[in-house]
Amino acid sequence: MDLGTYIMFWVCVFGLCFGSFYNVVILRSLSGESIVFPPSKCPKCQHKLYPWHNIPVLSYILLRGKCYFCKEKISIQYPIIELLTMVLFGISYWKFGISYTTLFVIFWLSCLLIMTMTDIKEKIVDCNIAIAMAVSGMIYAGLIGGWHGVLHSVLGLLAGAFIMELIARAGFVVAKTRAMGEADTYVAGALGAIFGIFAIVKVLLFSLAASMICVIPVFLYNKYKTDDKPVCIFSVLFITAILVYYKLWQNYWTFSALAVISALLVYFILKGMNKSENRNYLPYVPALAVAAGYCMFFL
């Protein structure tokens, strides 16, 4: 085994262990418990776990996805986060090698991963994490570009927060409520500090594209969970109908079907708007995170 592969192996092992820790951070930042103090226990039967129950991914496979004591199902979220963290650590090392850039990128991606998960699960985002990202972004900019870099970073922070806040407040015009949560402004500001004044605009544009892929399914999932099933079913039909129309048969029949489905979809959305309180809420942190990750590696 050559040195590069050897280091990559350990980076991935570290990724798995950190992923396991992030699961705890996600769980406890939602329940409000301390991150360090209480030892891990089963959320159902409260039984304290043995050390071998805490091995990333492997424990999940050995326990066949069930609690050792009460046989309650363990969420698939745990091994997924562990594997995802491993992949993010691995790509960061592969792209930036042994450098302090790798450490910063790993830190930022970790923050984004944790905020994404808490946003999806409970619509809660710890803004302190975004502030930590912003500060580290300015430090990094200072290391790379001196005072000039710090200036770019501060301007980026202001631009990111300002643009996102503007979009959020546009909601008042249409629906008399914020279009997005306050956390989105914090995260956009943090990304501005990391990417600087010019690239942040690109990141925000990418986040729009990313929201099409990753926010809308989450939105539909939440709708489904809150018993707004017609909206989900018709949204899926609508997207399928568009694909069918554009890729396969462009004729009057498919066009009529598309029109009927979209009319029904609009009807159910309008009907649902009146009764649900959180009607305009879209978890946007996932889209920002995906866009930021993409821009870190591919731009």
Ligand SMILES: [Zn+2]
């Ligand atoms: Zn249990």
